[in-house]
Amino acid sequence: MKSLFRLGSKALALLALSGTLHAEPLKIAYSDWPGWVAWEIGIQKGWFKEAGVEVDFQWFDYVPSMDAYVAGKVDAVCMTNGDALVTGATGKPSVGIVINDYSNGNDMIVGAPGIQSVKDLKGKKVGLEEGFVEHLLLLTGLEKNGMKPEDVTIVNTPTNETPQVFGSKAVDAIGAWQPNSGQALKTVPGSKPIFTSADAPGLIYDLLAVSPESLEKRRDDWAKVVKVWYKIADYIRDEENLDDVLKILSARVKISPEEYEPFLKGTYILTLDEALKRWEKADGLGSVYGSNKVVDAFNVKFKVYEKAQDTEKYLDPSLTKEIAAKK
Amino acid sequence: MPRPSILRGWFLIRRDLPHRRRLALTAVSFLLPVLLWCLVSYVPWIWHPDVKIELSAEREGVTTVFTAGDHVSRDFFPKFAEAVRGENKALLAARAAGKPESGAKRRNQKLLRQIAPLAVDHGWLAHEESQNDAALYQIWRDLASGAKTATRPALTAENLDIIRANWQQLSALSPEFSYRKLPDEPLLKLIPQGRPANPVYLPAPDEVLRAGLRDFTADAPDGELTMLQRYQRSLGIILWGFFWSCLIGIPVGILCGVFDFFSKLFEPFVDFFRYMPAPTFSTLLVAVLLAGDAPKIALVFIGTVFQMVLVISKTTRLLDPSLLEAAQTLGAKPKQIVTRVVIPGIMPNLYNDLRILLGWAWTWLVIAELIGVKSGLTEFIETQGRFRNFDRVFPVIILIGVTGFVTDQFLSWLHGLFFPWAGRSGAFSRSVAGVVTWPFRMFAAASKERLPVSRPPGAATPESDSP
Numbered sequence: 001m002k003s004l005f006r007l008g009s010k011a012l013a014l015l016a017l018s019g020t021l022h023a024e025p026l027k028i029a030y031s032d033w034p035g036w037v038a039w040e041i042g043i044q045k046g047w048f049k050e051a052g053v054e055v056d057f058q059w060f061d062y063v064p065s066m067d068a069y070v071a072g073k074v075d076a077v078c079m080t081n082g083d084a085l086v087t088g089a090t091g092k093p094s095v096g097i098v099i100n101d102y103s104n105g106n107d108m109i110v111g112a113p114g115i116q117s118v119k120d121l122k123g124k125k126v127g128l129e130e131g132f133v134e135h136l137l138l139l140t141g142l143e144k145n146g147m148k149p150e151d152v153t154i155v156n157t158p159t160n161e162t163p164q165v166f167g168s169k170a171v172d173a174i175g176a177w178q179p180n181s182g183q184a185l186k187t188v189p190g191s192k193p194i195f196t197s198a199d200a201p202g203l204i205y206d207l208l209a210v211s212p213e214s215l216e217k218r219r220d221d222w223a224k225v226v227k228v229w230y231k232i233a234d235y236i237r238d239e240e241n242l243d244d245v246l247k248i249l250s251a252r253v254k255i256s257p258e259e260y261e262p263f264l265k266g267t268y269i270l271t272l273d274e275a276l277k278r279w280e281k282a283d284g285l286g287s288v289y290g291s292n293k294v295v296d297a298f299n300v301k302f303k304v305y306e307k308a309q310d311t312e313k314y315l316d317p318s319l320t321k322e323i324a325a326k327k
Numbered sequence: 328m329p330r331p332s333i334l335r336g337w338f339l340i341r342r343d344l345p346h347r348r349r350l351a352l353t354a355v356s357f358l359l360p361v362l363l364w365c366l367v368s369y370v371p372w373i374w375h376p377d378v379k380i381e382l383s384a385e386r387e388g389v390t391t392v393f394t395a396g397d398h399v400s401r402d403f404f405p406k407f408a409e410a411v412r413g414e415n416k417a418l419l420a421a422r423a424a425g426k427p428e429s430g431a432k433r434r435n436q437k438l439l440r441q442i443a444p445l446a447v448d449h450g451w452l453a454h455e456e457s458q459n460d461a462a463l464y465q466i467w468r469d470l471a472s473g474a475k476t477a478t479r480p481a482l483t484a485e486n487l488d489i490i491r492a493n494w495q496q497l498s499a500l501s502p503e504f505s506y507r508k509l510p511d512e513p514l515l516k517l518i519p520q521g522r523p524a525n526p527v528y529l530p531a532p533d534e535v536l537r538a539g540l541r542d543f544t545a546d547a548p549d550g551e552l553t554m555l556q557r558y559q560r561s562l563g564i565i566l567w568g569f570f571w572s573c574l575i576g577i578p579v580g581i582l583c584g585v586f587d588f589f590s591k592l593f594e595p596f597v598d599f600f601r602y603m604p605a606p607t608f609s610t611l612l613v614a615v616l617l618a619g620d621a622p623k624i625a626l627v628f629i630g631t632v633f634q635m636v637l638v639i640s641k642t643t644r645l646l647d648p649s650l651l652e653a654a655q656t657l658g659a660k661p662k663q664i665v666t667r668v669v670i671p672g673i674m675p676n677l678y679n680d681l682r683i684l685l686g687w688a689w690t691w692l693v694i695a696e697l698i699g700v701k702s703g704l705t706e707f708i709e710t711q712g713r714f715r716n717f718d719r720v721f722p723v724i725i726l727i728g729v730t731g732f733v734t735d736q737f738l739s740w741l742h743g744l745f746f747p748w749a750g751r752s753g754a755f756s757r758s759v760a761g762v763v764t765w766p767f768r769m770f771a772a773a774s775k776e777r778l779p780v781s782r783p784p785g786a787a788t789p790e791s792d793s794p
Contacts, residue, residue, distance in 0.1 A: 105390075182390060186397065187715070189400045189403045190403070256394050257458070258385070258394055258437070259392045261392070262390040
């Protein structure tokens with residue numbers, strides 16, 4: 001009788017195991033921001049398999065990646081903290097469980113020749129994706145220079161099309177991130193960045209935003225993903241690996257490693273210890289919580305959405321903290 | 328003085344030129360644009376508003392990195408070179424003052440790689456080895472000692488001096504490459520070199536040729552298709568779209584041409600529908616048929632079928648009415664008239680219509696391949712165009728053109744073979760036709776001989792009465 005029971009429990013355990021083995025891979029949408037392209041290192045080196053989690057990273061353009069998330073085609077999406085609020089207010093809420101990096105210059109407003117500063121933008125056309133991260137950057141830049149949103153005309157342009165639109169001289173400035181902004185700078189000689197995320201560090205944090213259901217159902221799997229991320233972050237931050245890192249990242253967006261190298265400076269990849277500091281609740285842009293508050297107030301003020309969001313619900317540092325505790 | 332005979336007789340009013348002259352003119356019609364292209368590309372004082380960078384350098388504190396092959400404007404290039412020269416001067420000044428910077432190993436490693444594109448062009452390094460620092464180190468040694476000399480482009484005296492000066496520092500520390508033994512203070516940068524070039528959208532013929540050869544022969548990176556596979560996929564979309572279009576368009580077109588009933592039933596709507604541009608249906612098609620090739624094929628179908636119905640019904644109406652009258656006089660029923668008179672009668676023109684409509688289908692290819700998930704040749708054109716690699720775009724565009732032209736010429740030649748009684752056919756195609764149709768003619772002749780025996784007398788079909 002006892003042995004029968006043991007057999008039964010073994011079978012049950014096996015069943016449970018096979019259940020996890022056959023679990024659907026976690027579907028994650030990612031796009032061309034350097035901090036997210038970094039996931040590619042974990043994919044190519046097989047670190048997710050090593051960690052025992054099945055993942056399916058799907059490559060998108062940025063805004064379509066968020067559309068796919070809202071439509072429920074993926075379990076998680078890589079987006080900025082501000083766009084997570086926008087997506088939450090207008091489509092589907094999410095929970096940020098990883099801070100990949102903060103933007104340190106790679107997001108830029110690029111002005112055509114003759115436009116030397118944000119002030120010169122008055123009455124000009126700016127091509128960017130309306131309501132998303134570069135719009136936030138532009139509005140911040142305008143505010144810092146004592147200007148109003150009405151001072152410029154926004155031309156809604158997909159970020160990966162900005163270089164061509166800028167090159168066609170249809171707009172006087174664009175808002176884009178690397179590698180698109182770099183492409184735009186190359187396309188129009190004499191153009192230059194007039195306002196970048198380095199002028200407002202901490203305004204833009206780049207997150208892995210997971211759907212609340214998926215996080216609840218498969219918390220253990222997501223914990224493994226978070227763990228792989230810190231392995232990737234350590235790998236990138238080690239100078240010895242620079243060439244390998246550049247090779248993997250640049251190949252994903254099809255430019256040369258030499259061109260890619262400056263982007264690493266404009267994307268500050270956070271190690272575990274650095275990330276923990278950013279996860280602390282505080283006011284101001286030094287904390288992701290503070291950044292969320294600032295961005296939320298901003299979005300409401302400029303009517304990107306109507307109602308203020310409960311910004312703390314969009315963040316969950318517990319997975320990172322558990323990894324830090326085990327160390 | 329009379330003109331030499333070669334110059335005479337070119338301008339004949341409404342008369343064909345002799346065969347050889349026509350051939351020559353056909354060749355010239357292709358050579359002229361190519362010649363023009365060569366002229367604009369290779370004669371240095373025509374146009375050339377850009378500089379194509381052949382040897383690049385990175386500037387400190389600037390995120391825009393130019394690599395060899397990039398185009399910059401002629402005004403900007405001297406500034407670029409001057410900026411690098413300025414950095415070198417500052418470096419020498421710091422050295423002279425005894426306060427050189429340190430911690431520049433990575434910078435120096437990148438600096439060694441400055442000559443990689445040059446080394447690849449000269450065949451000293453394989454294309455995928457441009458980050459092989461050990462090999463590059465040896466090339467620096469050979470360039471400094473004069474064992475290797477760069478010829479295209481030749482290094483300027485200024486750069487050769489820099490190479491020698493740098494090598495002196497490098498070789499003092501290590502004869503072989505080792506990251507740890509690279510000098511800690513920054514080395515001098517090579518000054519950018521470039522040559523006049525046309526804008527990036529008009530690469531020279533040899534660049535296009537080389538890029539094309541590389542792309543068509545290279546293995547694709549993981550998860551991507553080779554050019555041949557892309558080509559097959561594109562052809563598949565065209566041919567399937569055209570096939571479905573024929574399946575519907577030909578029967579409907581013929582019926583409309585013969586019977587006023589069908590003409591009034593279908594043609595007004597078709598006429599209306601064809602003005603709606605096919606691409607406007609693209610999102611709808613993706614929603615209905617999902618991703619993959621189906622919506623693309625459907626787009627080619629929608630773009631082609633309505634024209635096809637109208638063109639074919641018109642061709643059918645143009646059939647010589649005396650043929651129909653003759654058949655009716657001989658007592659043919661409507662079904663017989665369609666199958667025995669109309670279809671055989673319009674066949675040569677129908678064939679030509681289809682040939683032109685196939686060309687029409689090709690024009691939808693690019694749009695079809697952009698909808699849903701980008702695919703085939705167009706995806707390649709799109710991606711490379713976005714990165715301004717137009718030298719890689721042109722071969723693909725030319726490939727599409729050549730495919731269309733060759734197919735059309737071939738089909739047109741086949742026309743002479745299939746329908747020797749309609750229009751002109753050369754002696755060669757007539758003889759090929761003779762060989763190809765020989766078994767059928769023999770068979771037909773044999774069956775004709777047997778005909779009178781197997782049939783009751785007086786029941787001859789209308790066409791067997793014709794001489």
